[in-house]
Amino acid sequence: MQPGNNFVLWQNNEFVVKTPFNPHASYSEGLNVIVAPIKDIQTAWQDPELTGQAFLLAAKVAQIITREGFAPWVNLQANGNWGLLPGATPFFHIYVYGRNKTERWAKPIIIPEQPNTYKNDPMPEADRDRLAELLRQMV
Secondary structure: OOOOOEEEEEEOOOEEEEEEOOOOOOOOOOOEEEEEEOOOOOOHHHOHHHHHHHHHHHHHHHHHHHHOOOOOEEEEEEEOHHHHOOOOOOOOEEEEEEEOOOOOOOOOOOOOOOOOOOOOOOOOHHHHHHHHHHHHHHO
16 A cells, blocks of 8 residues: 555554655665554644654664664654645654765755655665565564
């Protein structure tokens, strides 16, 4: 299943883990994985218990990414800012940014100010399949 502009890597009745067709950063810079609850909440503080479970899942995804050598470092970021743009709706989700040692190492990921104003290739299919299998084994 590929809802929206994402490849679904793993999901259950409560959460989905996916990677975008057009990620914020290039794959050479690192992975861009999204952990989101199925339940529609707009902010992390709207449902603290669900938010805690989402961060626990995001931490497990980060462990897999570093343990399996997808990237040597990971940043977790609660997000939803573009949902504040005119005509949009905020939705709580967590970005799991796997960071590679490039010229941008240890610098913030530069996120475009508007959706779809960047052109980055998605995670390669072989890596998506491998990560999806590792996530299935995790649960």
